[in-house]
Amino acid sequence: MGTGEWDFGESPVYPATHSFRVYEARTGEAVATFVIDSDLDAYSSCPSALRIPIDSGTPGMAQGVKSETFAAELEPYVMADLG
Numbered sequence: 001m002g003t004g005e006w007d008f009g010e011s012p013v014y015p016a017t018h019s020f021r022v023y024e025a026r027t028g029e030a031v032a033t034f035v036i037d038s039d040l041d042a043y044s045s046c047p048s049a050l051r052i053p054i055d056s057g058t059p060g061m062a063q064g065v066k067s068e069t070f071a072a073e074l075e076p077y078v079m080a081d082l083g
Contacts, residue, residue: 001013001014001042001063002042002043002045003042004042004043004045004046005043005046006046006049006050008058010058011046011050011058011059011060011061012058013042013045013060013061013062013063014061014062014063015037015038015063016037016038016063016064017036017037017038018036018037018038018065019033019034019035020033020034020073022034022074031077032077036065036069036070036073038062038063038064039063039065039066039069040063040064040065040066042063044064045061045062045064046061
């Protein structure tokens, strides 16, 4: 998919599928679950800083999800009248 870059080197960024569960704020009852396939570019998927033990190698990173994609999935639940 791509790589993330830091002063110490690079890390691979892998495509990922993210799972979410939506809860009703008042009752805490689960109202929905959904999955989103990653769609964020490799550079934006990597944190700006990374703390790893010395000599542990470079960790792989999960490709992230764009804010717009996540918001579009949540919109039906935010705008819904659940009673």
